[in-house]
Amino acid sequence: MATLLRIDSSISGEASFSRRLTAAFAHSWAEAGGEVVTRDLHAEQIPHLPHPGLHFPHREGVPEDSPGRALQDELIEEALAADAFVIGAPLYNYSVPSTLRAWTDYLHVPGRTAGTPASAGPLAGRPVVLLSTRGAAYDQPGQEELLDHAVPALRALLGSALGMDVEAITVDRTLAEVIPALDRERASALFADALDRASARGRELAASLL
Ligand SMILES: Cc1cc2nc3c(=O)[nH]c(=O)nc-3n(C[C@H](O)[C@H](O)[C@H](O)COP(=O)(O)O)c2cc1C
Numbered sequence: 001m002a003t004l005l006r007i008d009s010s011i012s013g014e015a016s017f018s019r020r021l022t023a024a025f026a027h028s029w030a031e032a033g034g035e036v037v038t039r040d041l042h043a044e045q046i047p048h049l050p051h052p053g054l055h056f057p058h059r060e061g062v063p064e065d066s067p068g069r070a071l072q073d074e075l076i077e078e079a080l081a082a083d084a085f086v087i088g089a090p091l092y093n094y095s096v097p098s099t100l101r102a103w104t105d106y107l108h109v110p111g112r113t114a115g116t117p118a119s120a121g122p123l124a125g126r127p128v129v130l131l132s133t134r135g136a137a138y139d140q141p142g143q144e145e146l147l148d149h150a151v152p153a154l155r156a157l158l159g160s161a162l163g164m165d166v167e168a169i170t171v172d173r174t175l176a177e178v179i180p181a182l183d184r185e186r187a188s189a190l191f192a193d194a195l196d197r198a199s200a201r202g203r204e205l206a207a208s209l210l
Contacts, residue, residue, distance in 0.1 A: 002209040004029045004202075005082035009041045009100035010090045017174045017191060018088035019118075021131040021198045025086045028202030033210055037082065041099035046071060048098075049105040057112040072106045079107055083209050085128040085164075086202070087154070091135070095149045104157050114161045124163030127205055130154055131198055132168055135175035139183055169197050 006026045026036045049055070053062035054072055062069060078103075080083075090097055107113055115121035132151050138144045151168050158202035159166040171194035176187030 001033065001035050002039060002083040002206065003081060004033045004206075005079065005085045006036055006038045006088075007041060007085065007103070008038070009090045009097040009103075010088055011042050011097065012090075016088070016090070017133040017171065018090045018131055021133070021169070021171070021194060022086050022088040024195050024196040025129065027132065027200035028199045029084075029086075031173070032203055032206035034206045037078065039078065039103075041103055042097070045099055046075070046102050046106065048102050054106070055109060057109055068106075075103065075106045076109070076113055079113070080122055082126070084126060084205055085158075087128060087130050089130050089132045089150050089154060091132065092147055093149045094147055095153065104154075108157055108161055110161075115163055118139075120163050125165055126166070127165045127209075128158050129167040129198075129201055129205070130166065130170075131194075132170040133174050134170065134172045135179075137173050160203045166202075169194055169201065 007017050007020050008016075008022055010018045012019070023031045026038070030036050047068075050068040051062045051066060053059045054066075054068050059069065087100070089100060092098075095101070110116070113121055113123055115124060122166060130151055134148065136147075138148065151170060155166050155168070158164045171190050173182045173187035173190055176182035
């Protein structure tokens, strides 16, 4: 049975758009017979990485009793046990929520989770679907490059450093309910389309891995 690791990071609870997308994706996955493991980085927050030595496989200088060691092992083992990932990645202040950023700091260890020039890392080739939600509109040329550092940063880390197979579904204008200029009707059509795409992708990916 293939395992999906579902990661959420939105602070908005049931009103969250990204959580609705990850839920739809995971629902399709489970319906196809896959197992889903959920990590909610907002409900169960992890501390910032406490020591620079945790970025390296030998953990030089990290006290033996540092709680960061056990937490990092737990997060890495959980990731290594997953066949695929779906990550709810809301855009907060031009980047990912700090809770999600903290998770990446524990996960990225060159020579442990990331490969070396000589060999690929253990996560290489694993699929990861980013479900990114943004409050504003990004229709003007150059706007996205200037103002969205969430998906690009995750692509660099998960794709370039860890070698994972990264794809993203992004939906804009989620703040249309509070900012009428964003056009409620258009926003709700965009979100409905993203929900359909997330469900379909969960189903397809599960079918290819189960
Ligand atoms: C702390 C915070 C910062 C935000 N920063 C941005 C931003 O930089 N750009 C943007 O387009 N929307 C921003 N928004 C709006 C969110 O991207 C939007 O509400 C989105 O739906 C968040 O995903 P969620 O609904 O899953 O929480 C921000 C929202 C919050 C709560």
